[in-house]
Amino acid sequence: MAGSPEINPTVPHPARVYDYWLGGKDNYEADRRAAAEAIEIFPKTVQSARSCRAFLSRAVSYLAAEAGIRQFLDLGSGLPSVRNTHEVAQSIAPESRVVYVDNDPVVLVHARALLTGSPEGATSYIQADIRNPDLILAKAAETLDFSQPVAVMLLAVLHLITDAQDPAGIIRTVMNTVPPGSYLAIGHHTADIYPELREFARRMSELNPDFPATLRGRQQVADLFTGLDIVTPGVVQISRWRPESDLDAHAAAALWGGVARKP
């Protein structure tokens, strides 16, 4: 991957820094240095990243097993990790169809690992920017049937979309395209739970000015679900969203999250 002109190994990138926190190997020295600095500022960083993956897994399980969803659009999917969306969904419903989207060229290099789904289902990967939702929707339509419900996943990515880039507008465009009965799942970084996140976000933004981080409060995250019916327990610290054990429920997590249904 070092030969790709699009990949700059000297600047820490959110996908690769996150990969390091999750114990992955697809990262460079600059990513590891940034990841270590973040841990110094917020010592629960690794636990929080793992809590986010656990939330993803519980949300997809809920959507596949309880809500009957068979199509997933995972925006800002990140590098392949443990319990990726298609693995969780297809373990419950092998016919599930999953489209991953990320704008990091390193994710593209590793996307093959995301595309080894069940023979009954389908998985595909689109390299695109979620700030261009129309393009994503047009490409995703090659795999997903937009006359049937779709779960749209936006986990640990919306803090990388500034207010000026209009995260609510992006969500509106996507949710206006999917039919009633579709779902939206969001996990969003915040400083409400751990104030150290402010310094964490400031330093990460300084290290890679292409990805300024915008932390949002609980009400701002709740507002992103406007027009949708929020599923119990609402917008909560992600570790408190339908935890499967006490360990889940008490895990550190610097994100608000929730799941909602389009009426």
Ligand SMILES: C[S@@+](CC[C@H](N)C(=O)[O-])C[C@H]1O[C@@H](n2cnc3c(N)ncnc32)[C@H](O)[C@@H]1O
């Ligand atoms: C912190 S990771 C989260 C990965 C995954 N959603 C999870 O929760 O485990 C954020 C991901 O969003 C991607 N990303 C950031 N900005 C993006 C954008 N504008 N369009 C598409 N992907 C983006 C990054 O490349 C990175 O892989």
